[in-house]
Amino acid sequence: MLQDTVTVHGGYALTSPATVTPTPSKNAGLPLLAAAPCVGVPVLVHSVPSSTDIRTLVELMQTAGLSVAIEGRSLVSSPEHARGMVGDLSSAVRIRASYYLVPALLGAYGRADLPWPGGCDIGQRAMDLHFWVYAAFGDSSTTGIGGYTVEAGSAVGTVRIELPFRSRGATVAAALRAVVARRRLVLVWPNRSPEVETLVNALNLAGYPAVFDDDTLYLEGDAAPTAAQWRVPGDKIEIGTLLCAAAATGGRVRIGAVEPAHLGSFVPALHTLGFDAVTGIGTVELDASRTGLSADLVAVADLEPGGLDADFEPLLMVLALGRAGHHLFGDAINPGRHGHLLPQLARFGAHITTESAVRCRLRGPQALRPAQARATDIRTGVAVLLAALVAPGESRIEGLAQVARGHEDLLGVLSSLGAYIQHEVPA
Ligand SMILES: CC(=O)N[C@H]1[C@@H](OP(=O)(O)OP(=O)(O)OC[C@H]2O[C@@H](n3ccc(=O)[nH]c3=O)[C@H](O)[C@@H]2O)O[C@H](CO)[C@@H](O)[C@@H]1O
Ligand SMILES: C=C(OP(=O)(O)O)C(=O)O
Structure with a gap:
């Protein structure tokens, strides 16, 4: 049975020993x-x-x-x-x-x-x-x-x-x-x-x-x-999560069964942040040891073809916290999301300036510290998991039923890349 609370031991590079196949979306x-x-x-x-x-x-x-x-x-x-x-x-x-x-x-x-x-x-x-x-x-x-x-x-x-x-x-x-x-x-x-x-x-x-x-x-x-x-095709958001997890922790991942076009402007956003994400025929890979300089990122969710899917934005926000630059984020498609996401990231010590309910800015790099945080919705949940994997030490994440709404076994997939995540056993 899935437990709703986990302890994440962060600060370790996530690396896939083999090509990862994404879970269906x-x-x-x-x-x-x-x-x-x-x-x-x-x-x-x-x-x-x-x-x-x-x-x-x-x-x-x-x-x-x-x-x-x-x-x-x-x-x-x-x-x-x-x-x-x-x-x-x-x-x-x-x-x-x-x-x-x-x-x-x-x-x-x-x-x-x-x-x-x-x-x-x-x-x-x-x-x-x-x-x-x-x-x-x-x-x-x-x-x-x-x-x-x-x-x-x-x-x-x-x-x-x-x-x-x-x-x-x-x-x-x-x-x-x-x-x-x-x-x-x-x-x-x-x-x-x-x-x-x-x-x-x-x-x-x-x-x-x-x-x-x-x-x-x-x-x-x-x-x-x-x-x-x-x-049902592989989950582009899980693919984005694994790329961000490898990038943010200094690791490496290669993902197969990918339709690179499905990632839209997510891969260019990784490039802006200095990560060498490489797409091939049905694959995408990222090796954080080849990271270059980052530039200012503008990650604003957009419904136009090729635009940034709103569900990628929280992932990019966590990644950008570790990268030099002035980064801008926006999600007017899900106008309540920042209201959940930003307070949870603040628990990790993130300094994010709210410009409006749906826009915020941050200046990187910022070091994250372990925290107790809550998955208030699917993507905030995945974002706090990422923050916990980055922050060196023990974080406690509650509310994982939210993550399970959108992901069959994201914790298992992250664990297969070396994430150290312990389920809390109820008393
Ligand atoms: C189940 C599913 O696939 N959910 C996704 C879907 O949501 P969802 O299906 O809601 O996305 P839509 O593109 O329909 O809606 C986008 C925006 O338009 C508004 N709107 C929509 C319909 C309407 O009749 N009136 C109206 O005002 C919505 O409240 C929202 O603010 O696309 C979003 C944007 O990519 C993603 O973040 C969601 O994860
Ligand atoms: C918000 C999401 O989905 P839904 O629109 O189904 O709630 C999501 O997948 O992050």
């Missing part, structure tokens, strides 16, 4: 799993991670009467939709991605009743764009204090939607609604993150032609589908 897996009951054909999804949020989504689909089952590390989805009854979906409040369930529920029952998305307490989790997407399909939505209801409409023909910004959640909602409604979709300003591109490739494999053309996604939701097998 939560954030790429969630849309694929939600898509499986939408496509109208049998689907087998391979490499499903068993992080808590993924397990919650699968349980929710089963409670909703959708025909999905976990077999080993795969999800098997059969086209016969409902068992006829939707059970209690109140645990949907535990994850943000519960909103990915709406299209499958509309397909199975013609309506979706869900609590508001929850998960990490990192800012408002608005769904206005999702409702706007459903309205474009002719669906009607009503909202209340505890949750919302979407009821399926009966409109036909091509649906054209222009998003005001590249929301990942709204893009997934539009794509899944199009295949459930069997309608052509023209979506302007789609999100083009690797997680969405993975979903679009999966829909292609299931016989729904889908293509990005500059700033538009074209999806033939009315095509004839075919049974498909999908695979």
Whole structure:
């Protein structure tokens, strides 16, 4: 059983003896799993991670009467939709991605009743764009204090939607609604993150032609589908975590099964900080003994294609603390995150100047000292683990259930690189 508190003995270089294969990704897996009951054909999804949020989504689909089952590390989805009854979906409040369930529920029952998305307490989790997407399909939505209801409409023909910004959640909602409604979709300003591109490739494999053309996604939701097998890709955030862990502790790591393009502007950020991260075909490696001079880093989360994924920003903040320069950080996408992250890093002695709720600056290098800290959300949790691995001495980290929401066994992976992490045995 996972214990919620660990002691991290920091100050040791993390080095992988062999090439590390990343664990499959939560954030790429969630849309694929939600898509499986939408496509109208049998689907087998391979490499499903068993992080808590993924397990919650699968349980929710089963409670909703959708025909999905976990077999080993795969999800098997059969086209016969409902068992006829939707059970209690109140645990949907535990994850943000519960909103990915709406299209499958509309397909199975013609309506979706869900609590508001929850998960990490990192800012408002608005769904206005999702409702706007459903309205474009002719669906009607009503909202209340505890949750919302979407009821399926009966409109036909091509649906054209222009998003005001590249929301990942709204893009997934539009794509899944199009295949459930069997309608052509023209979506302007789609999100083009690797997680969405993975979903679009999966829909292609299931016989729904889908293509990005500059700033538009074209999806033939009315095509004839075919049974498909999908695979959840390796977790780009875990890859980033291991690169930062090796870099920050003066170690070395080589990671395989990597799609370097999925790392977006994360690798250039490592270069700015002076680290020689080298990408190859399906690999990325970093040897901190080859570190050069660092320059000022600007790490501002961005939804534009190739922009910095917000979930990389806390990792880069810890890394930058050890590197010379004036470094700027921003995450307006998760506007509550700095409010959790900065106080936890301050416990390690980090001096970070808040410019606004979503922007901060720091001047490096700064030495970190061991601390007692809390994983208040997934990425703050990983950031404090990194800080603890850097700070020489014993740190105590609480709240690891948050990290387990996004990672199947991050502590195990870090331990395989030589991290010395002890689980606290409850009295
Ligand atoms: C499950 C999952 O994959 N979560 C990721 C996803 O979150 P998420 O799916 O929420 O990301 P979106 O791109 O949809 O949302 C980005 C921003 O837009 C706002 N918004 C979104 C929809 C809407 O209808 N109205 C609205 O105002 C959100 O509150 C947020 O501030 O992308 C984020 C940005 O890369 C990541 O940090 C999250 O880890
Ligand atoms: C915030 C995250 O996920 P979610 O949006 O699912 O809470 C995350 O993965 O860090």
